[in-house]
Amino acid sequence: MPRDVIVVGAGPVGLMLAGELTLGGADVVVYERLAAPARESRGASLTKRTAECFDQRGLLGGLGPTEPADAHFGGVPIDLAPLAEDHHGRRGVPQFRTERMLEEWVTGLGAEIRRGQEVTAFEETDEAVRVLAAGPDGPAEESAAYLVGCDGGRSSVRKLAGIGFPGSEGRRGFLSADVTGIETRKRRIGENLPGGSMIMAMDLENGVTRIVVHEAGMAPHDRASLTYTDLADAWQRLTGESLHHGECRWLGCFTDASRSAAVYRRGRVLLAGDSAHIQPPAMAQGLSVGVQDAVNLGWKLAATVRGWAPEGLLDTYDAERRPVGEQLARNARAAIELRLTGEDMDPVREIMGELVRHEGPAGHLAGMVSNLGVRYELGKGEHPLLGLRMPPGRELTLTDGTVTPVAGLLRTGHGLLITTDPALARLAEGLEDRLDIVTGTWNQAYEPGLDAVLIRPDGYVAWTSPGTTDELTGTLARWFGTAQRS
Ligand SMILES: Cc1cc2nc3c(=O)[nH]c(=O)nc-3n(C[C@H](O)[C@H](O)[C@H](O)COP(=O)(O)OP(=O)(O)OC[C@H]3O[C@@H](n4cnc5c(N)ncnc54)[C@H](O)[C@@H]3O)c2cc1C
CATH class of the missing domain: 3.30.70.2450 (Alpha-Beta Plaits)
Incomplete structure (x- = not known):
């Protein structure tokens, strides 16, 4: 039986993706050329958004002790104090600790990781991708509906797929x-x-x-x-x-090479993490942005292989994540020039230092440094949260009196429709295998019009009240497809 998905690479991105796919009901195997987990510390800081992504799957505690990360852009400190929300990420987490935590999660969910297996070639047909690998027992082959290259900056999958990797040389x-x-x-x-x-x-x-x-x-x-x-x-x-x-x-x-893949998807082959974007670690974000790629892709690809994905859902992965990878590549180049161009850059550093004392520029930079500024095109509404991630610490009281943060409701990997209006809840009937309908009230008065909100499985706000039932029906169909009625 062909698999649903073969993931190449058990680095942080491949592991996160394998977990997200398995949560979404896909049958996944990960091929990793290393016989044993790496012991590299490389990605030792996590952005705020990546810490939130781990939190919404219940994984943050598994990382062990962490400290707030320093906020800076190319060495210019950013004052976060005037901003309404904490943008601090976490630091002091060696990458092997993140990978160990993810590997335990993924294997606990039942996904298989095949170590000591290097993917050497693949062949794509209309129905599947046939993958060839080399391991200690000789060559092996396996087929799957989709292949995802999470195999790092020198990605074989990207090269074999003929996907360009434009950018600047190191x-x-x-x-x-x-x-x-x-x-x-x-x-x-x-x-x-x-x-x-x-x-x-x-x-x-x-x-x-x-x-x-x-x-x-x-x-x-x-x-x-x-x-x-x-x-x-x-x-x-x-x-x-x-x-x-x-x-x-x-x-x-x-x-200091910075490159971004020309496309993140070609047919049945996709890229995520360093295979899709590399940059010097001046922004300390390669791992974090890669993990967010995986959280964006996982539910969409799982929906595709399970057969409920609406038309075009999988292509929104490239549309949403490629600009983020390109922005990171640009920012890392800017940060490295700020850092390493000698005294000639001093006046620019001084001006940056002045600008970041103002709330607007500090907020813009903090949005990029924390990844909380990532906003997807999710509709025409006016609500300030539309297209942004739902702040996961906001608390609701459910009908049985339980108090829970939004993050606690996203553990299943399903989307969320939070509403007290039975008429709105009825619009989502039949979608229960992919969308949880939550009846609850916010513990604080947040932005206006948050009585009802639709949140995608990756934590991003797709629709909010006030809005017509037609708009909600259309948005449900756009992200969650049509109901399975018996
Ligand atoms: C010094 C340094 C500091 C950094 N600091 C930070 C930081 O603070 N924060 C941050 O977010 N990022 C940081 N980064 C970046 C971060 O380490 C990377 O972005 C991250 O490792 C990318 O994860 P990945 O899973 O995409 O790729 P990788 O971690 O490279 O994993 C790819 C995996 O694929 C496997 N593989 C490759 N080819 C094949 C094949 N053909 N078949 C099977 N398996 C294969 C590899 O063995 C590897 O296990 C830093 C990087 C460096 C170098």
Whole structure:
């Protein structure tokens, strides 16, 4: 029997997608070329929106201790105090901890992860995609209705699908390592040094320090020949301190390349995460935006394979997420120039510093830094929340007296229609396998007209009252299809 979906890559994005697809009722297998989980700390900060995405599936507690992340754009601090809502993300979560939490969730839901299996080729027909993989027991093949490449920046799936990856080449190299046994002053968001060099030292867990060094003019290094001594030498040249005695747990070199896939879907093949967009980690968002790609795609692809997806639903994935990936690639380039262009950039940094003391510019930047500013085109209504994510901490009292935040209602991966009006609830009859109808009242008076609200499975507001029943009927059909009447 062909699978519904083959996901390539058990990084954070592939795992999140596998969980979302399984919640949506799809039969999923993940192919991962590594025999055992990676121990890399890379994505150690999560944006506010990604923390919310984990929360709405009940996963946030599984990450263990975290701290509020510092808000900055290319090293220019952003003052979040004047803003109505907290935009702080979380930091201090090594990427392997996020992956471990997600892997436990995914396997608990029943999805299969096949480790030590590298996808090497695929062939697409009208009905399916036939995937070839190489593993310790030799070649294997399997078919599925859809194939999703979550296989990182060098994605084989993207290349085999012939999807272009336009953008800028990496010109600068950044040496990065996780090190134990060293004492150095922490520079959590990094420090600019004269002439365009930068250094960073950030605490991770269990005495591990993340070190990043870029010396002005440093080109990308070949990872195969890079040694910890190269990094320690560069650190010493810039700071005068020796880290040579440290024990290196992981070493890498990232670049300032920024690219975004020309399309996120071609036929039965889709891309998510780094396979769809790469950028230098100056915004600390690659993992976060990739996880949000997965949350956007998961329910739409599950609806497609289960047969209830309305016409065009799957294509809204590209329409909604590609602009977000392109914006991230642009922002990361801007942030890296702000960071690394030497004294010539000082006046621009000063002006940025002035601008972010005003609520409008600070709010715009905070929206991008936290990803809370992501707004999809979800209809013509006037409500300020339309197209934005529903703030998941808002509380409702249900008819049985239970008090719950919105996040607690999204655990099933279904959409939500929150209303006390039986006439509106009747419009959603027959959609119960994909939409939960919740009768409840808000514990506080929030924006006007929130008596009834339709929230997609990814947490975004698709419709609010006041509005006509025809509008709600149309919106239900657009996102949730037609009722299965027996
Ligand atoms: C130094 C550094 C710091 C960073 N900090 C942050 C941060 O603070 N916050 C943040 O959000 N992001 C950060 N990032 C970015 C983040 O690490 C990436 O965006 C994230 O790992 C992308 O996840 P992914 O699942 O798309 O890809 P990956 O994590 O690259 O996972 C891809 C997986 O696919 C597997 N694979 C590849 N090819 C195949 C194949 N052919 N067959 C089977 N399996 C395959 C790989 O083995 C891998 O497990 C940082 C990156 C770096 C380098």
